[in-house]
Amino acid sequence: MRIIPLAASAIITLALIYLFNTRIGPAPAFGSFLSPQHGFWQNAEPADKDFSGEVALPQLQGNAAVYFDERLVPHVMADRDEDAYFIQGYLHAKFRLWQMEFSTHAAAGRVSEIIGDKAVNFDREQRRIGMVYAAEKMLKEMEANEFTNMSVTAYTNGVNAYITTLSKSELPLEYKLLGYEPEKWSNLKTALFIKQMTKTLAYSADDLEMTALKNVFDDAQMQVLFPDLQDSLSPIIPSGTVFEKPAFLPVSPADADSVYLLKKDSALKMAVLDKPSKDNGSNNWAVSGSKTKSGAPILCNDPHLDLTLPAIWFEMQMTTNTMNAYGVSFPGIPGVVIGFNDSIAFGFTNAGRDVRDFYEIRFKDESKKEYWFNNEWKQAEQRIEEIKIKGKPSRFDTVAYTIFGPVTYDASFKNDLTAGKAIATRWIAHFPSNELLMWYYMDRAKNYTDYYNAVQYFTVPSQNMVFASKGGDIAIRQQGVFPLRWNRQGVYVMPGFDSSYLWQGTIPLSATPASLNPERGFVSSANQRPVDGTYPYYIPGGYDVYRGQEINRRLSAMNNVTPQDMMKLHSDNFNGFADVVVKLMRKYTRTVMLTANEKKYFDMVMNWNLVSDADSKAATAFQIWYEHLEMNVWKDEFTQKDTLMHIVPDDYTLADAITKDSSFRYIDNINTPKVETVFDVFTASLKEAVPEMQKAEQANKLNWAAYKNTTVYHILRTSVMPFARTGLMIGGGKHIVNAAQHSHGPSWRMIVHLTNETEAYVVYPGGQNGNPGSKYYDSFVDQWAKGEYYKAWVMKRNETESPNVKWKIQFKKG
Amino acid sequence: MDWWVIAIVAFLVAAVIPQKPFLSFVAGFSSLFLLWGVLAWMKDAGNEHLLSAKVAELLFKSPSPVLLILVTALIAGLVGGFAALTASFIRKKEA
Numbered sequence: 087m088r089i090i091p092l093a094a095s096a097i098i099t100l101a102l103i104y105l106f107n108t109r110i111g112p113a114p115a116f117g118s119f120l121s122p123q124h125g126f127w128q129n130a131e132p133a134d135k136d137f138s139g140e141v142a143l144p145q146l147q148g149n150a151a152v153y154f155d156e157r158l159v160p161h162v163m164a165d166r167d168e169d170a171y172f173i174q175g176y177l178h179a180k181f182r183l184w185q186m187e188f189s190t191h192a193a194a195g196r197v198s199e200i201i202g203d204k205a206v207n208f209d210r211e212q213r214r215i216g217m218v219y220a221a222e223k224m225l226k227e228m229e230a231n232e233f234t235n236m237s238v239t240a241y242t243n244g245v246n247a248y249i250t251t252l253s254k255s256e257l258p259l260e261y262k263l264l265g266y267e268p269e270k271w272s273n274l275k276t277a278l279f280i281k282q283m284t285k286t287l288a289y290s291a292d293d294l295e296m297t298a299l300k301n302v303f304d305d306a307q308m309q310v311l312f313p314d315l316q317d318s319l320s321p322i323i324p325s326g327t328v329f330e331k332p333a334f335l336p337v338s339p340a341d342a343d344s345v346y347l348l349k350k351d352s353a354l355k356m357a358v359l360d361k362p363s364k365d366n367g368s369n370n371w372a373v374s375g376s377k378t379k380s381g382a383p384i385l386c387n388d389p390h391l392d393l394t395l396p397a398i399w400f401e402m403q404m405t406t407n408t409m410n411a412y413g414v415s416f417p418g419i420p421g422v423v424i425g426f427n428d429s430i431a432f433g434f435t436n437a438g439r440d441v442r443d444f445y446e447i448r449f450k451d452e453s454k455k456e457y458w459f460n461n462e463w464k465q466a467e468q469r470i471e472e473i474k475i476k477g478k479p480s481r482f483d484t485v486a487y488t489i490f491g492p493v494t495y496d497a498s499f500k501n502d503l504t505a506g507k508a509i510a511t512r513w514i515a516h517f518p519s520n521e522l523l524m525w526y527y528m529d530r531a532k533n534y535t536d537y538y539n540a541v542q543y544f545t546v547p548s549q550n551m552v553f554a555s556k557g558g559d560i561a562i563r564q565q566g567v568f569p570l571r572w573n574r575q576g577v578y579v580m581p582g583f584d585s586s587y588l589w590q591g592t593i594p595l596s597a598t599p600a601s602l603n604p605e606r607g608f609v610s611s612a613n614q615r616p617v618d619g620t621y622p623y624y625i626p627g628g629y630d631v632y633r634g635q636e637i638n639r640r641l642s643a644m645n646n647v648t649p650q651d652m653m654k655l656h657s658d659n660f661n662g663f664a665d666v667v668v669k670l671m672r673k674y675t676r677t678v679m680l681t682a683n684e685k686k687y688f689d690m691v692m693n694w695n696l697v698s699d700a701d702s703k704a705a706t707a708f709q710i711w712y713e714h715l716e717m718n719v720w721k722d723e724f725t726q727k728d729t730l731m732h733i734v735p736d737d738y739t740l741a742d743a744i745t746k747d748s749s750f751r752y753i754d755n756i757n758t759p760k761v762e763t764v765f766d767v768f769t770a771s772l773k774e775a776v777p778e779m780q781k782a783e784q785a786n787k788l789n790w791a792a793y794k795n796t797t798v799y800h801i802l803r804t805s806v807m808p809f810a811r812t813g814l815m816i817g818g819g820k821h822i823v824n825a826a827q828h829s830h831g832p833s834w835r836m837i838v839h840l841t842n843e844t845e846a847y848v849v850y851p852g853g854q855n856g857n858p859g860s861k862y863y864d865s866f867v868d869q870w871a872k873g874e875y876y877k878a879w880v881m882k883r884n885e886t887e888s889p890n891v892k893w894k895i896q897f898k899k900g
Numbered sequence: 901m902d903w904w905v906i907a908i909v910a911f912l913v914a915a916v917i918p919q920k921p922f923l924s925f926v927a928g929f930s931s932l933f934l935l936w937g938v939l940a941w942m943k944d945a946g947n948e949h950l951l952s953a954k955v956a957e958l959l960f961k962s963p964s965p966v967l968l969i970l971v972t973a974l975i976a977g978l979v980g981g982f983a984a985l986t987a988s989f990i991r992k993k994e995a
Contacts, residue, residue, distance in 0.1 A: 091921070092989035099911075099982040103904045106975055113959070117979070120972040121903035122939035126955055127972070130947035259951075808957035859951030 175244025928984025
């Protein structure tokens, strides 16, 4: 009997199967992952893949087809709107399913389900700021409107129709890597997607950090450090515009000084876990026919977002009996989000208005069931959030909802800096609204009136909506709903014990900053403040000035504008901020105190042409020097009394302050007995910076593109570096029109020339297919980095035999 | 059907075809090694080594498609070999 060898062999066999079937740490189970029939090999898309096919589905109402060009851009030709939105859902799922689901899981605070308990704090914060609450409210509005109910329901059905066809072996790569499977899409997920974009664009208020800084600075000092207005501002709506007198202005409560502005709150030191980038912004502009060579208007837009693969955008065309729209869409929502149709073009930049405030809440006890409001204990709604965790039991979190909004921070939501304070979030995004309806109307708009009517549905995130029509109009509006604030309201956490600090209303829509066919022949926005100080309503917050300045300067000087001029402007690397600071560096550096080596770098910056091109060494030297300067000025004052340095004043504030006053008080380092002068701080900063510059130069990384290392990361970032594109040779950066930073920048570049036959030039740093195994995954990245474009093919219905058509999917009812 | 069906197939084949244990192992190992190896190699060639380089880098810190194909083949070979070996001991028992 050979029992022993049999048993041993059987045990080894089973052990091997078990080993290869089990995830070890973050790695997938090797047996299934490396299986040629089931694993990642199935995602190794053939280079000559044929995307043509026939899809028969019962939900389709009429005939429809999708024609793909060689860039894998789908041109959807449908008779009925429902079919087009259904097909859009199907296509988004076909090419970007994982991304859609992951981003909406993140929106809903469900990341722990996928990656385990590391994400619990993130998920808790998402629930506690009311993301799902806000999405539920939006969903109600979406489904109550006949148009958006139609589009989102058809879209959801399309996504699910695709998901149903997927076998385990056909799942996108990321599901196999992370070890889970997709669930069905729902209308709620579309609402969640919109709310997550809202958070990306309209969440960045520094109220908590500002309140913490009040331990160190009084309100007057805070206004110097974080001013609401800048002298060099070139506002979106030009200065000199007359604003209508307000019917009503809010009045601050009598105790505002003692209880709010001047109160120091040493207990408050909390950090927001997931803060959207302050650079989330964009450029857009439209040039009137009076300034263009052709006489037709040109509209341009480049939204600035985190650069990711799969890209946040998916390029496509949608043609039905009510619309013919081309542009980029968001995998997750129906419609064309930025683009053009047969009559008009439209684009967006972020307004960056503060629409979120914090209120301190006093609970009766730990149960959080009652809070003090207007002299009595008021009932708080309790919402119990279940956070499912991969491989572990669920975590439950009770969030109290007050008249202000959800109580985001309290004794139970702890982090390193926690205080015992209960702080509620009041956010315009919590109010009911139906932004999707704006896009429904905008995709079909034919003229200025249609555009004007469409934008009324957009409340948040407020956007500078640029418009141009073949009829010859150009316009821009900062559309959104804004709290009506008294001076300084909302800069800090406010007392939430009574109604006196509530928002006293919203700014009337008639006061929306807007411009139509201005004399100067162009409209533009680059996230600068929308209006100057003559606007009668209080607008808090810091805005950048430099990109807006440069764009306005260039457009003013241009004549006979062509699309090629617009391409040059997109890639304009002039550094307006460096222009100001280098003057100071020249004036205030004690060159006699520099060594020969230090003088070398000093000269490099002095001889710089202020253009941050990819090969510029001086741009890097400037950057390193400035970073030291910035730290030397602020760090000592800002880290007093244990206040952590979550924020520092804007670059503009520093540059402007020193330009105006060389004895700006913050130059002095309060931790030294000596009183430092402006000469000391510039010279010392250079001396500290030089070793870093030298190290970079020795490693051949002093030229700007190498130092900046512009990278398009996969959504899972550093855990999957082989899926990223790194070291892109592109210049530009912060404060520069070509806003390409390390991993943030122009996520889409679009130039639309509204001639009879629309001429559009487009590019984005990504590819249509989200599969890292596809050659269409990152096919546009190099073109984008070079500052080049593709000419969009705006397909006509009768062009089905065009050589531009590479593949076709016929959809039919069946 | 999951990936480990290859173990069942190798086991059944070795159960039906009488061979000394060592040869059973070799037969099971090499047939599955070749099966997965060739299938992976074909997918890789069609994909022009795009994905394999990335996945190899991710798993093994070395962007080598060949390494990845070898590991793929090795996993199948080991599982197939030991499954076949197990079957051969059963046959031997009955002899």
